[in-house]
Amino acid sequence: MSIVSIEPATAERWDDLENLFGPTGAYGHCWCTFFRRRAKDHTASTSCERSMRGVDNKEELRRLTLDGKVPGLLAYDEEGPCGWVSVAPRDDFIRLARSRSLRPADxxxxxxxxxxxxxxxxxxxxxxxxxxxxxxxVEYARAGGARVLEAYPVDTVGGRAPSAEVYTGTVEMFQRAGFTLSGHHLSERVVARLELKTE
Structure with missing residues (x-):
């Protein structure tokens, strides 16, 4: 199947996002809120707590769309929604600002x-x-007025990594797309950046 379109995940498309993520909320009840919340608001120690936290995460993502925010993009093919990417202004991702391994230099x-x-x-x-x-x-960020798009891919040189470990994308993918790669100023993580020319 080929992609028909890539669309903003608005409140009107919530059912599509919910169906795409399924009952487990994509990655273990995350509902793509991991970077949008502080660690203490996202983690849980028992399976029951994880399940309840998953409900909270789902409601958090739903609330964002109801508030008129776009937490990411949905890809569609002839059968319906088939993929997701979370992209937004960096300030929307609270965990980035607090992370020891991904905190922005500026x-x-x-x-x-x-x-x-x-x-x-x-x-x-x-x-x-x-x-x-x-x-x-990239096109969505550019249209939204972004000057730079930043990402945090995983280096898979030397072998494949499980899908759950490469949810931020791979170094190779971002290299092919023209991103500049560098080491994070405080950690061994890779930071990919693309300067966007806006009209």
Whole structure:
């Protein structure tokens, strides 16, 4: 199947997002709120607590769409929603500002957007859909007035990593898309940045 369109995840498309993520909320009840919340608001120690936290995470993501925010983009093919990418102004992602391994060198730098997550159903993986979503995220950030798009990919040189470990994308994917890669100023993480030319 080929992608028909990539659309903002608005409140009107909530049912599509909910169906795409399924009952477990994509990655273990996360509902793509991991970077939008402080650690203590997102973690839980028991399976029951994780399940309840998943409900909270889902409601948090739903609330964002009802408040008129766009937490990410949905890809569609002929069968319906088939992929997700979370992209928004960097300030929307509270955890980035507090993270020891991803904290921005200049948190006041204007016009920076961040791409923090991809999610594809297992049967859609390894078909180039992630790269198409990345292209859509670049165009969406540019249209939204971003000056820079930043991401935090995983280096998979030396072998494949489980899908749950590469939810931020791979270094190779961002290299192909023209991003500049550098080491984080406080950690061993890779930071990918793309300067966006706006009209």
């Amino acid at each position: 948190p006041t730098e204007p016009g920076v957007w961040a791409l923090v997550c991809f999610w594809l159903p297992p049967r859609r993986r390894r078909r180039g859909l992630g790269s198409r979503l990345l292209d859509g995220a």
